[in-house]
Amino acid sequence: MSNRMSTDNGDIQALIRAEHGNPFAFLGPHDQDGVVQVRTWQPGALEVQLLDEDGQLIGPMDEPVPGLFTRALDQRRRYRLRIHWNGGVQETEDPYAFGPQLGEMDVYLFGEGNHRRLGQCFGAQPWVADGVSGVRFVVWAPNARRVSVVGNFNSWDGRRHPMRLHPGGGIWELFIPRLGPGEVYKYEILGQDGLLPLKADPVALATEKPPATGSVVASGTDFQWGDQQWMDERAGRQSNTRPLAIYEVHTGSWRQTSEAGGEPLGWAELAEQLIPYVQDMGFTHVELLPVMEHPFGGSWGYQPLSQFAPTARHGTPADFAGFVDACHRAGIGVILDWVPAHFPGDAHGLGLFDGTALYEYAHPFEGWHPDWDTHIYNLGRTEVHGFMLASALHWLREYHVDGLRVDAVASMLYRDYSRKSGEWIPNRHGGRENLEAIEFLRHLNDVVATEAPGALVIAEESTAWPGVSQPTREGGLGFTGKWNMGWMHDTLNYIKEDPLHRRHHHQQITFGLLYAFTEHFILPISHDEVVHGKGSLLGKMPGDRWQQFANLRLYLSFMWSHPGKKLLFMGCEFGQWREWSHDAQLDWYLLSYDDHRGVHDLVRELNRLYTEQPALHQRDHSADGFQWLIGDDSSNSVYAWLRRGEDGAMVLVVHNFTPVLRSDYRVGVPEAGGWQILLNSDDHAFAGSGAGSKGEVWTEERDSHGQPCSLRLDLPPLGTLILARP
Known part of the structure; x- marks a missing residue:
């Protein structure tokens, strides 16, 4: 008996200190001395009563120490807890009366880096356990001493809902009865060196609207799609012999609710306004700057922290699915920018998630990006490799997205990218190539080709890395397309020249044709060319006003008639004068001027010719x-x-x-x-x-x-x- 009391005291002290790493071993129902001892830890509760499964009172529970309530049952039976708090009474099933809810195959596949449906398994999933509705929480934190789910439902008290650890996999889980979609939550993690800042869920399917940083229990992926015809035809529509004219959009600043600095449009409003515009202009696809939730709007989405959740700035996940569905029914493809290279260091994010470098490399020469002050994903870690692979498939499968434009590929390929001598760590062969990232990209492209047939995976790759868009079986990286950054730099430098001097720069136009067919190139005039002091596309043109507009029309005509698929950032199609700002909507009033409207009409006509004339697209x-x-x-x-x-x-x-x-x-x-x-x-x-x-x-x-x-x-x-x- 004294031995059991000693054990109980150790458990009690661990609960009081919020350090218990195995709460199911003590809480909930346990056979003891011929009875079933029910224990529940409810710090701050005034009283707890035990009810039967029909809600009838069994009796009050004892409180041997503050916050710990116990009662013996003569046999195992289903029960509920009626908890009296200062602010009211709560009735619920006991989370610690339920067995493990996560399947062993899920644990195995995650550890293998091959769980391709993490968005339907990890995170917060509406769940039914033993006929009881609630939410199952699953998170990976292998080096944590204790992980708890916190939210308004438990007053953000990490003592109330500590999770169960799956030994060997580092995965924690907990089923909390009577919770449902819309609940805001985070994880409270006790690391080896102490308590960490509250962490958002890495596999959250929904989030609070920034600047709030909580994860949100989503309602599931039961959206009723109406785009079957598009999905059936997609592979043909997106083949190399078909036209691809992409309109690149920052959803927060394309249009806003007010010209004088309003709010971003919601997904439904974007569907109502953006889709008819894209149709009228003749673009085949929209490409959205990253819609994955990101804390800092000024990153334009390129520093995301929720790789499975569309930003709440425009509405719910179902609203985003509705936008994609509407695009497809209108005959427009949807490409998302996606960032597997790096992530920001916000305290609630992935950095030092369980107190250790879990998602990132530990050494700053490998794990910290000097250009963007961000963490670099350790894609050589099996679980991280699988996490990012599952993210890509999540957007392609769950949201029917037609392609991913992979950001900053060059920074992934080279260990010395933007690093000085002595500030980078060679690979195992002593070279500068990032072998883990290369393996990930090749695996990604092979898996996408199999599991999302017809989908595009496009590389933003700015170096001369060979075979970016060649099949992996031939030694390439396997992308379906690559941005032609060299063409973009050369031709923009040429068009900026005074026409009097262009004769001396003639090769800047011809040089691109020497390598134009070495990759499946997309010609990009993207957001990167109209920010950070670079001025607008129209502003780059030399000469007086007439010459500037003539040069712009000439450049766009040159681009549309040049081999390669097309991408144009919003605002360039009507010659916006000012540099793009993510805080303000485009200057639509300019379309009341003839010269701006002329550029606009030209782009529409170029798209029509490009689409209708097979010679302009079949052999790009x-x-x-x-x-x-x-x-x-x-x-x-x-x-x-x-x-x-x-x-x-x-x-x-x-x-x-x-x-x-x-x-x-x-x-x-x-x-x-x-x-x-x-x-x-x-x-x-x-x-x-x-x-x-x-x-x-x-x-x-x-x-x-x-x-x-x-x-x-x-x-x-x-x-x-x-x-x-x-």
Whole structure:
């Protein structure tokens, strides 16, 4: 008996100190001396009564020490607790009367790094145990001494709901009866060195709206989708031979509830306003800057902490699903920016989650990013590898998202990225490559190809790493596409030059065609090019107002006729003057001006041509689809090429990068007859001067540029002509 009392006293003292790492061994019903001893730990309670499963009173519970209530039963039976608090009476089943709710296979798959449905297993899941409704909480914290669930339901008191540890896996779980969706919660974790700041749930499916930082019990993924036709057709729509014109959007600043600094639109409002706009403009996809919940709005989502929860800034998870569904029913694909490279150091986040470097590398040379002051995921850790893999699949499967644009891939590939000599740790072979991250990216792309067929995975990769978009079986990383950062830098540097000096920079346009078909490239004019003092896209253009708009129309026409898929950041499509700010909506009033509306109308027409002309998109990634006609006329800053489709269709493109009308400019072509001008970027319809050839032009029997016949064209100043055989 004295031995048991000693054991009980040790348990009691551990509960009082909030250090009990195995509460199920003491709390709840336990066989003892021929009876069933029921114990419940309710610090601060005035009285606790034991009820039967029908709510009938069995009797009051004793309180041998403050907060610990006990009563003996003659046999095991289901029971409830009626707890009297200062503020009222609570009736509930005892969480410590339930056995383990997490399956052994879930524990095994997580430890193996291969649990691909963490969002339906870990975190807070509405649950029914032994016929009782509640919420099951599951969290990974292998180095914690004690983990508790806290929230308004227990007055944020970590003594009230300590969790059960699954030995060997470092996974803690607890079923709390009578909780439901909408509850705000966090985890209170006692680390080896003491109590940690309250932690948000790494696998939360919903969160509080920032600046609040709590996790929220979500209502489940029972959204009624109406996009089956889109999902059935998606693989074909997103193949390399189909047009891909992406409108990149920051959802918080595209439009707001008021022009004078209002609130961000909700998902339903974005569906009502953004979708018709994208349809009218002819874009095939929207790409959203990260919607994963992030504490700091000024990070634009690129410092997320909830890799499974859409931001509450625009509504609920069901609202986000409704937005994606509406896009699909309107024929628009949805791509999300996704960040597996790093995460912020907010106290409630993943950093030192259980008191140790759990999700991040421990050494700052590996685990701290000097550019962004963020932690770096330790993707070499099996559980972290699996956690991030499950996050990617969560968005693709649960929200029917059509693609992920993986941010900061270059920072993942190299251990010395942005680090000085002596400030990085070589890999096991002594090299600079991050072998763990490379393995993760290749595994990610293979798994996505199998489990979300037809989905895109696009790399923002700024170096010359070989084979980014080549299959893993051929030694590549396996991405479906790669942003062409070199093309973007070269061509923007070129277009910024005074036209008088462009002859000296001619190769900045031609150089990109030397490697244009080495990857499945996307041509990106993204948010990164219109922030941090870089000015707007229109603001980069030289010359007076007329020349600036003409240069912008020329550049966009050049981009849309160049091999590669397209991406344009919001506001660039109508020539916003000011640099983008995430705090203010776009300057939509500018569309009341002819020149801005002209750019807007041009982008719409470019998208129409790009989609309707197979030669402009079918062979975006094949050298067979491109032929230089004029690439060496630096004195006139003129370029001409042919784009070829799979059926033999041809489109002729001629660019004049000087503000001079070039009359009777001869361009060789492979076929005699009439050529129809499909677009003149200087047309009056686009607020241009109306100069340059129009209508149909006919070949002359004079060879030129290695072709059997030729056209004489009037090239508009700072303009593009796009022609095709009727």
